Amino acid sequence: MVMIIFLALSLLLQGALAGELICDELPVGMCAFSISSSGKRCSLETSDEPGVFQCKTSEILVHKIREHIETDECITACGADRNVTGISSDFLFDPIFTAKLCSNRCLNNCPNMVDLYSNLALAEGKLLSKRCKAQETHGTPRRAMSEFQSSGIAFAPVSAPLASPVPVSAPSASPVPAFAPVSAPSASPVPVFAPVSAPAASPVTAGAAAVTTPPALSPMGITAAVISALLLLHQFCSF
Structure with missing residues (x-):
């Protein structure tokens, strides 16, 4: 000390x-x-x-x-602990601590402690003065704490009234899957760069009908043809 x-x-x-x-x-x-x-x-x-x-x-x-x-007197009078780490409002929900915090010895002599926990209570949506007044009214810390916890909270969630579910009938439609694949019509496979056969054409000379080339004669055929021609010439001369 x-x-x-x-x-x-x-x-x-x-x-x-x-x-x-x-x-x-x-x-x-x-x-x-x-x-x-x-x-x-x-x-x-x-x-x-x-x-x-x-x-x-x-x-x-x-x-x-x-x-x-802060003095040791105020630490003791307000029920605090000098070895506590951090700054938290958790102690406000301890009935023994709040009983000392709301005591006249603390409220009247320790403005620093009162200011600290008043602001911490306000951050929780509660009033320290209301908690201390409840302690004076009810006399017991636990009953005062019960009223303190049931007091208004700044950020309390609001529940909307429940409504009976009303089913909504949607017009029936054939189920169409989103992004359904579209099948392309089948086609016969056509080879790319397939060879094309050109139709055979008969030999044609310019400006004339097609002429068939006679087959080439063999030496024996040529000889026979010459003899036949001489015989015909001899007969012609005989007349």
Whole structure:
């Protein structure tokens, strides 16, 4: 306790001389629930090394409080834990924690804690003041928590009324498959570049009918023809 106060005072003195309080420079034991000079909340986070923690600057901005290190008295009075990692609204659903958070000792003396959890409750669509009022009304934390959980939620899904299904009859049609293949008419295969036989033609001379060439005579035939011609000539001369 004395050591924490001494460290806090030393840090505040150092911050006053340096002009700012930086979350990343805070020791692990003073990180949670602290606020830097820029107004951003400090958050205790795990490091890459197992079992080792480090203080980091979160993106949660506080508008009215700067350079604040929460005291042990407020940590105890509000039911918080300085060794908790991260900043979460899960504790708002713990009836024991919220009972201490809504106590007069916390509400009246610890504005930093009240501001933090009021904003976390608002992010869940709930009001911390309504939760604390329910605790005053019902007296028991569990009954107050039941009412708190049943309160309005900002992003609650809205269910539409169910309607009786009405079948709609579509005109019957022959099923036509989408992108059905179209069969081309069958055709006899025609060979490409098939040889074509030209019709045989009779020998034709220019400007005349076709003339048949006589077959060539053998030497014996020529001799016989000459003899026949001489005989005919002899008979003609005899007349």
